[in-house]
Amino acid sequence: MENKGLFHRYVHISTFSHHLEPNFRLLWSCIYIILIVYTIYMVVTLWDKFLIHPTVTTLVSSTFPVNQVPFPGVAVCSINKISKKRAQNLAFALANQTKKSPEEVMAFLHFTGQLYDFDFQPDTVSKLLLFQNILDSLNIKIDDLAREMVTPCEDLLSSCLWRNMEVNCSTIFYQRLTYDGFCCVFNYVKFTQELTYEIDQKPVTTDAGVENGLFVAVNNNLQDYFYTTISAVGVIIHIFVPTDYPDKSSGGLTEILTHPNSENFVEIVPTTLTSVRDVADYSLEKRQCLFDHERYTSFGTTYSQSDCNIECRTMSIYAMCQCIPFLIPLSNSSNVCTLADVACLNRYKEKWTSLFPDDLEPGPYLQKERQDSLRCDNKCYSSCAETVYEAHANSFPILNKTDNNVTRIFVYYSGRFSKLYLQDVVYYWFEVLSNFGGIFGIFVGWSLIFIIQLSAYYTRKILEKVLKTVMTLILNT
Structure with missing residues (x-):
């Protein structure tokens, strides 16, 4: 048939x-x-x-080796922003040029600390403007002045170990800008305009365990304190993505306060997200993330949500005060904020620390919050491929105080494995x-x-x- x-x-x-x-x-x-x-x-x-x-994120592996994950960037930032010894040396030098007494110049130099925390007292306006006029007449830049008075890494860090091998701290730590000022940073590979030397463009990796991590001993010279941004002594540890500018308010940084005469163990738990290239075929509104090559920030490097938020805040600061703080490595001699701008920076500093949610629908509610928070013209999406570092800190007092006011810090991976997530199309x-x-x-x-x-x-x-x-x-x- x-x-x-x-x-x-x-x-x-x-x-x-x-x-x-x-x-x-x-x-x-x-x-x-x-x-x-x-x-x-x-x-x-x-x-x-x-x-x-159209996309879905799934756990691919809970046993992804940590030695295949970049070690986080680590910044050691002294709470003391101005070294008294270095400020005194500078005061004597400026006194000879300005015909002011060293004591008067020291009082003026104390004002420069306000460019870190934007603290402002109305009764000091005339003194701020007077000192700024002196700096302008001597052609002294604010960022150069701040760098001159910060405690150098050679004095702050007394000993270092990396992967259980003693190394010279100056070979692995560099003094670079963060949101907290000049800090001694390790494994920070972003190239910014404040750099005057070559850096390694690839983050380091290591295995799990205290012996395979980073150890640094900090010398807290309490007699050298001259200006602090908080009422404490010691150093602040920043754990951040090594390819991002260290910035707390952008959400990509963990801050840990340490005290003198203490041992601090910082356990790092990384989580990695990656995405298949087919995700890029869908609109941003659907996938809610950006690949490295799809958008560039003012830093001129690959995209990250943190850098995007910093760029947004920088644009707002410039729009409000017509300057950029020296803390952000996007400023130059023509637009850097000076002591004359402290009043303006103080007026809006709360606004720049709060980011209004992009996905919140407009309406009659939260009107005050809208005005008192930062809103970005371009939505800062998360990255389609990124690593997030969760930090857990434990601190113990040093009972055998052979070194006075020392702070010992251990930063290491707590486990051999981490989680790997994959974003794929449904x-x-x-x-x-x-x-x-x-x-x-x-x-x-x-x-x-x-x-x-x-x-x-x-x-x-x-x-x-x-x-x-x-x-x-x-x-x-």
């Missing part, structure tokens, strides 16, 4: 149904129409859900085709072969009818 296709069998059944009772044919047609309508509804619903959430095109084909096959018995046969059948019928009409017209003429 000749083998007939699915569509021919369907036509045979349909032809047979014409010989049935009219009521049965009506019932058969109604059932078939209902099934078609329901099938279309199912397909449209599935497609809408796919468009709303369905690839062949999976969507398979799902739709399954729905049509279950409810109405359609398949790709059936659609081809149906199209071929009606195409042939239409062509035969057109050809017959043309032949009739030719014969009649």
Whole structure:
């Protein structure tokens, strides 16, 4: 017997149904129409859900080796922002040039600390402006002045170990700008304009355990304190992404306060997220993340959400006060904030530390919060590939105080493994085709072969009818 296709069998059944009772044919047609309508509804619903959430993030591995994850950047920042000894040396030098007494110049130099925390007292305006005029007349830049008075890393750090090997601290720690001022940083690979030397562009990696991590001993010279931003002594440890500018308010930094005569163990737990390239085929509103090459910030390097937030805050600061604080390595000699701008910086500093949510719908509520927080013109999406570092700190007093006012810090991975997440598309095109084909096959018995046969059948019928009409017209003429 000749083998007939699915569509021919369907036509045979349909032809047979014409010989049935009219009521049965009506019932058969109604059932078939209902099934078609329901099938279309199912397909449209599935497609809408796919468009709303086209990507999914899943845990790929909970045993991803930490030695394949970049070690975080570590910054050691003294709470003392101005070294008294270095300020005194500078005061004597400036006194000879300005015909002021060293005591007067020391009082002036104390004002420069206000460029760290934007602290401002209205009764000091005249003195701030006077000292700024002196600096301008001597052609002294604010960032150079701040760098001259900060405690150098050679004095702050007394000994260092990396992967259980003693190293010279100056070979692994460099004095660089963070949101907290000049700090001694380790494994910070972002190139910024304040750099005057070459740095390693690739973050270091290491294994788990205290012996494979970073150790640093800090010398807290309490007699050298001259200006502090908080009422405490010691150093602040920053744990951050090594390719990002260290900034607390942008959300990409963990801050740990340590005290003199203490041992501090900082356990790092990394979590890595990566994305397949197919995710980039969908709009930003759908995937809610950016790949490194899709947008660049003012730092001129690869994109990160932290750098995007910093850029947004910098633009707001410049719009409000027409200057950029020297703490942000985007300023230059023509636009850096001076002592004359402290009053303006103090007026809006609370605004720049609060970021208004981008996804909050506009309305009559939270009007005060909208005015008193930072809002970015371009939404700062998260990165499609990033590593987040969770830090857990434990501090213990040093009982055997052989060194006075020393702070010992250990930074290390707590476990051999970490979590790796993958952002992928929910369905690839062949999976969507398979799902739709399954729905049509279950409810109405359609398949790709059936659609081809149906199209071929009606195409042939239409062509035969057109050809017959043309032949009739030719014969009649």
